[in-house]
Amino acid sequence: MKYRGLFGGTFNPVHFGHLRSAYEVQTKFSLDSVCFIPAAIPPHKQPSSVADAKDRFEMIRMAVSDYPKFCVSDVELRRSGPSYTIDTVKHFKANRAEPVLFYLIVGLDAFLEINTWKSFKELFSLVPFIVMTRPGLNCQDSGDKPDVLYDFLNSEISVGYSFSSQDSCYIHDTNQPVYVFEVSRMDISSTKIRELTGKGESVCFLTPAKVELFIKNRGLYR
Numbered sequence: 001m002k003y004r005g006l007f008g009g010t011f012n013p014v015h016f017g018h019l020r021s022a023y024e025v026q027t028k029f030s031l032d033s034v035c036f037i038p039a040a041i042p043p044h045k046q047p048s049s050v051a052d053a054k055d056r057f058e059m060i061r062m063a064v065s066d067y068p069k070f071c072v073s074d075v076e077l078r079r080s081g082p083s084y085t086i087d088t089v090k091h092f093k094a095n096r097a098e099p100v101l102f103y104l105i106v107g108l109d110a111f112l113e114i115n116t117w118k119s120f121k122e123l124f125s126l127v128p129f130i131v132m133t134r135p136g137l138n139c140q141d142s143g144d145k146p147d148v149l150y151d152f153l154n155s156e157i158s159v160g161y162s163f164s165s166q167d168s169c170y171i172h173d174t175n176q177p178v179y180v181f182e183v184s185r186m187d188i189s190s191t192k193i194r195e196l197t198g199k200g201e202s203v204c205f206l207t208p209a210k211v212e213l214f215i216k217n218r219g220l221y222r
């Protein structure tokens with residue numbers, strides 16, 4: 001059995017926050033690979049502020065090229081219309097030559113908006129999630145404070161989730177588990193990189209040097 005992570009996003013552009021957290025997830029869950037999947041037409045973002053999908057793909061390709069456990073997929077670029085995660089998960093699960101368990105890797109912020117995604121309830125029956133949380137989140141074991149994920153899962157996804165502290169995941173009779181994992185969240189965002197670039201400032205140490213150079217040479221985010 002192989003274990004593979006699917007990490008979707010706009011990646012406009014990819015940065016060290018994405019790369020470091022994907023690395024921590026890959027090692028913690030002993031994943032054979034993590035596949036970065038840029039959305040062609042992200043359903044939740046303004047198309048005008050998003051760089052061409054081929055450029056975003058190319059920046060990820062360069063960023064992951066030195067780490068063999070990371071890869072990039074153009075599956076959403078080859079599909080017409082908006083990029084829906086449900087279609088991508090079904091694509092990866094179909095026609096496997098070898099048994100593979102896929103995990104969907106999602107940052108907490110994106111996860112808490114998942115009830116706006118197409119066929120989101122079906123997604124929870126198809127694939128286990130790894131939710132990347134940040135330090136200080138009121139989650140399980142937080143005493144009398146509300147458990148944000150417990151409340152969200154039971155109110156928006158399906159009644160019946162409970163937390164298993166042994167595996168650090170939320171379990172459900174019919175849905176796949178939702179693992180929570182605290183990553184060293186860095187205060188880096190694609191928005192910050194676009195803003196700095198727009199002001200003509202350097203983005204060094206926020207994203208790999210190859211990506212920085214690509215942004216410069218292609219005149220992106222000006």
Ligand code: ATP
Nearest residue numbers: 009010011017021106107110185186188189190191
């Ligand atoms: P933007 O600033 O344009 O909104 P972003 O930096 O949040 O973009 P996305 O491509 O929207 O990047 O994010 C893809 C995934 O990576 C999401 O699940 C998001 O929660 C996660 N993510 C983004 N930034 C970080 C970070 N610094 N550390 C860990 N995960 C992150």
